[in-house]
Amino acid sequence: MSLIRVNQSSVTMSAWSGAAILFRFLKTATVAEVSMNTSFCDRDIISITDFSREEILHLCEAGQRMATLEKTGKRNSLRDALKYRTLSYMFYEPSTRTRTSFNTGMRELGGRYDGFSGTEGTSVMKSETVRDTVTMMCANHNDVIVMRHPLDGSLQWAADVANIPVINGGDGKNEHPTQALLDVLTIYALKHGRLDGIRVGFGGDLSHGRTVRSLSLALSHFDNVTIRWAAEDFLGMPDDLARLLVSHGVRVERDSSVRDVMRQVDFYYMTRPQLERMPGVTQKDIAAMMKQYRIDPPKVDGFDVRVLHPLPVNSEIAEIDYRVYFTPAQAFFTQAEFGVFLRKALLHEMLGHEGYRRYDGRLPAELGVGNNRLPRGILGAKQSAMFIDKIHDGTVIDHLAPGSLRAVSDALDLENRGYSCTTATIPEKSNPFIKTNLPEPSERDLKTVALLSPEPTIDAIAGGRIAAKFVYLLCANANCITRVVNEDVPPRFYRDRDAVRCRYCRRQYSITSRKATEDEKSSWIASLPGGIEPVAYPD
Ligand code: NCD
Numbered sequence: 142m143s144l145i146r147v148n149q150s151s152v153t154m155s156a157w158s159g160a161a162i163l164f165r166f167l168k169t170a171t172v173a174e175v176s177m178n179t180s181f182c183d184r185d186i187i188s189i190t191d192f193s194r195e196e197i198l199h200l201c202e203a204g205q206r207m208a209t210l211e212k213t214g215k216r217n218s219l220r221d222a223l224k225y226r227t228l229s230y231m232f233y234e235p236s237t238r239t240r241t242s243f244n245t246g247m248r249e250l251g252g253r254y255d256g257f258s259g260t261e262g263t264s265v266m267k268s269e270t271v272r273d274t275v276t277m278m279c280a281n282h283n284d285v286i287v288m289r290h291p292l293d294g295s296l297q298w299a300a301d302v303a304n305i306p307v308i309n310g311g312d313g314k315n316e317h318p319t320q321a322l323l324d325v326l327t328i329y330a331l332k333h334g335r336l337d338g339i340r341v342g343f344g345g346d347l348s349h350g351r352t353v354r355s356l357s358l359a360l361s362h363f364d365n366v367t368i369r370w371a372a373e374d375f376l377g378m379p380d381d382l383a384r385l386l387v388s389h390g391v392r393v394e395r396d397s398s399v400r401d402v403m404r405q406v407d408f409y410y411m412t413r414p415q416l417e418r419m420p421g422v423t424q425k426d427i428a429a430m431m432k433q434y435r436i437d438p439p440k441v442d443g444f445d446v447r448v449l450h451p452l453p454v455n456s457e458i459a460e461i462d463y464r465v466y467f468t469p470a471q472a473f474f475t476q477a478e479f480g481v482f483l484r485k486a487l488l489h490e491m492l493g494h495e496g497y498r499r500y501d502g503r504l505p506a507e508l509g510v511g512n513n514r515l516p517r518g519i520l521g522a523k524q525s526a527m528f529i530d531k532i533h534d535g536t537v538i539d540h541l542a543p544g545s546l547r548a549v550s551d552a553l554d555l556e557n558r559g560y561s562c563t564t565a566t567i568p569e570k571s572n573p574f575i576k577t578n579l580p581e582p583s584e585r586d587l588k589t590v591a592l593l594s595p596e597p598t599i600d601a602i603a604g605g606r607i608a609a610k611f612v613y614l615l616c617a618n619a620n621c622i623t624r625v626v627n628e629d630v631p632p633r634f635y636r637d638r639d640a641v642r643c644r645y646c647r648r649q650y651s652i653t654s655r656k657a658t659e660d661e662k663s664s665w666i667a668s669l670p671g672g673i674e675p676v677a678y679p680d
Contacts, residue, residue: 183306189318207482223250223252228253233265237452272508294313294622298628301676306492313351317451321355327475331472341369342406343368343378344370344402348372350415369393413454431458435460436461447470448465507676516611519607534603536579537607538598552590553586633645
């Protein structure tokens, strides 16, 4: 559901009946207890970077109010708020807290939930794409989707596809925005509303998880924030994240020991090693790497620090020793309950209005088209390397990486598909190319090439002349959904100040092609949207 995101002023009020909502709330709780912010109405929740400081604070207050209702015996006082609303949970990866706390929130607001937890028993086992599975959940009359998926950027894609709001429950090692919001709510609650000047330590695996990324970016909205961390290089804070945080005014410091961090922070945010995202690395390797970074009673002793953890704790590694569970430092179970308050508040704000989105079976055409073709000038309009197997109509796949020719031609398998395939390398230029009478390579063909040899130049040959020429760009993040050929996600980029970013995983992209001129590069960059523009879903 991309109609209402990023730009709050575009919030549509068409389905919103203020009087009816007010009436409904008055029956159950006082208006002072439950205030709403229309900027969350039907909004996708994809990245914590889409939230303003005010919105984060608003959700903290809304979460606190849910906590107060709970503590004053009014858990079910909003039991009619989401009557007849249904949440669809789509969990491609394991989850205990995220999925069940959303369900609890829904239940206490009088709504329902349905979905899958693990792909066993779903048509994902029959190679159904994310696009098609998400579309089914819209066709099934759900009001909101909460999804978790192993690929970075898969949640932005789901939000583009769906005509109902989508909440990111974790996409690969990218983001987990509602975890960040509940973490911030926990800090806010334990610090009596203070977030400016907060000092947070990070430990465990800062590199392969999504919670550290989202939480640290959430904290970057506040003033005078310090982040300290201690971990092995392999598990340390990614450079791109540290740079981003520093550019947002966060002080980021690396310490050599956990105790050095503990001494200087208000909260220590421990995380589990994300073994599922480290192919080839064994539990034993990680246990050795983490040995001196585990949290045990001597590490917290004498410090006024609260230990947080998104959970689960890996009981074999025991990154938090069980004895810490019984010390005043332990705050991770409080944090887990704040997950219910935060998600209940968020669902209430998103869906607590009249009306619903009717499904009509159509997808926006733009979901089939990328903006990743960097046009190049056609000098002389004559086919280069004419001496080799002239083709009158077809395609030249040019400027392949040295040594990649065999792999690319094998992967394209042109001859078995009934097309010609001539491979050659011009020795002095050492850039291999392929000539084929294939008239228009498909997006899947182009992705296949770009995965093996980044940024190929594609010449469309018509009537013996070059009719069009472009460099095909593909996000360089190995875990980005745009790189999975059969998901058919059209690569899209946007401009973010001076940087170019992937629309889906939001990683920065740098053009490496030495063939495209600076002018060609800058005019492609100028043609990009200046942000993640909403997809116009048919109303
Ligand atoms: C985290 C996740 O899945 O990203 N857990 C959670 O949502 N509470 C962290 C983890 O699995 O390590």
